[in-house]
Amino acid sequence: MRRREFIAALAGALAAPQIARAADVVEWVVPFQEGGGTDVWARFMADWLSATLPDHPRVELLNVSGGNSTRAANFFDAEARADGRMLLGTTGSTQVAALLGDRRVQYDYANWQIVAASPSGGVIYVPASLGVRSMAELVARGQTLHFGSIGAASLDIVPLLALQMLGVDVAVLLGLSTRNAARAGLIAGEFDIDYQTTPGYLGHVRPLAKAGQVVPLMSLGAIDRHGRLARDPAFPALPSFPEVFRQIHGRDPQGPEWQAWQALFDVGFAAQKMVFLPRRVPAPRLQVFRDAFARMGADPRFRAEAAEVLGPYPLLAGSQADAALASAMTMDPETRKWTRGWLERRFRVTP
Structure with a gap:
């Protein structure tokens, strides 16, 4: 060579x-x-x-x-x-x-x-056709709402328990493959209420909200730098779940339900x-x-x-x-x- x-x-x-x-x-x-x-x-x-x-x-x-x-x-x-x-x-x-x-x-x-x-974080929202602008209005109506879930013993447990604590009557369809399918079901008129985690909401639901097709009602909240549950910084205009609870019930959440919800929120x-x-x-x-x-x-x-x-x-x-x-x-x-x-x-x- x-x-x-x-x-x-x-x-x-x-x-x-x-x-x-x-x-x-x-x-x-x-x-x-x-x-x-x-x-x-x-x-x-x-x-x-x-x-x-x-x-x-x-x-x-x-x-x-x-x-x-x-x-x-x-x-x-x-x-x-x-x-x-x-x-x-x-x-x-x-x-x-x-x-x-x-x-x-x-x-x-x-x-x-x-x-x-x-x-x-997470945001709970409804189709604009429902004609409500707040969770308090939704609770006052007293109607049964349909929610698509990937499973009760999943991350969905956090919004589902929150909705029960607020007094929302929810009929849950279990077994969806993804939260994506739940969102698609709401747009198609199969469900009346849904939640998405922040990435899913920002990427897929926020454009629908801007177009007037859906209405966000509340965030689940976020842990601030002091370790307290506060408004979600991704959605500062939306009230957090504890705020909405106080608005509807006139008191702070408490008891076994609240203790479980806080623990599940920390986990999820x-x-x-x-x-x-x-x-x-x-x-x-x-x-x-x-x-x-x-x-x-x-x-x-x-x-x-x-x-x-x-x-x-x-x-x-x-x-x-x-x-x-x-x-x-x-x-x-x-x-x-x-x-x-x-x-x-x-x-x-x-x-």
Whole structure:
């Protein structure tokens, strides 16, 4: 081999590992079909993660729907390897199912390591054709409203319990595949009331509200920097659930229902979306991902873009993510017992 050819071949061989690393693929398992709030969140995060990780691997979403998000979590728990090439993005339904002992749960959070977490919010809205402008008007009417749900023992438990506490008569159709389907059902006239998490609302419902097709009535609220339940910063003009409760009942919420609702809100919304790697992934590999999310959260451009798509909530990384996980996966035994009993009485559902 001539000298020039040898140098060219050597250069190619040295460059090959760099190219191979740059072409690496990281799979991100998403527990719902395309188009819903969780999918919107994951797609936004995946693009930023690809740009932020060393060597910029391609981050591909793998939508594994079914079982109120449990199918995806079961799949990840069984299939993810120690190489750190598969992430799981959970949602509030994944947490609720695990805490309430859903029989479909085969996964264990103890098998995973948290990478990052995102709080979120939710908005309850109705079609404009209903002719109401506030939740108080809706309650005063006393009519039965139809609500499409992916499952009572899912994130839907938070708005459903809130509606009961407000005195709204709701007939619930269980078994929808996604919140996307519930929104489509409301637009088609099959349902009279719906809620969407912030990404789903901003992406799909806000344009309908601007066009006068739907009317937002209240947000579920958000935890402020002092740890108090306050108005959602993504929807500052909307009253929060506790505000609406006081308006309708003339007192603060209290009792077992309120204690359960607060616990479920913490589980489902205070750190609604979380990102995990398997426990067996080595610490240096885990740290690469945790550092990437920390850099994302500190980037002003990321925060500005995220506020438009996901809402103005902080991206939690490092010790903040650890604390968010600990809080989300903690439920008092008495609260769990009350909640399971309520599901059995209200929906004849045994988790």
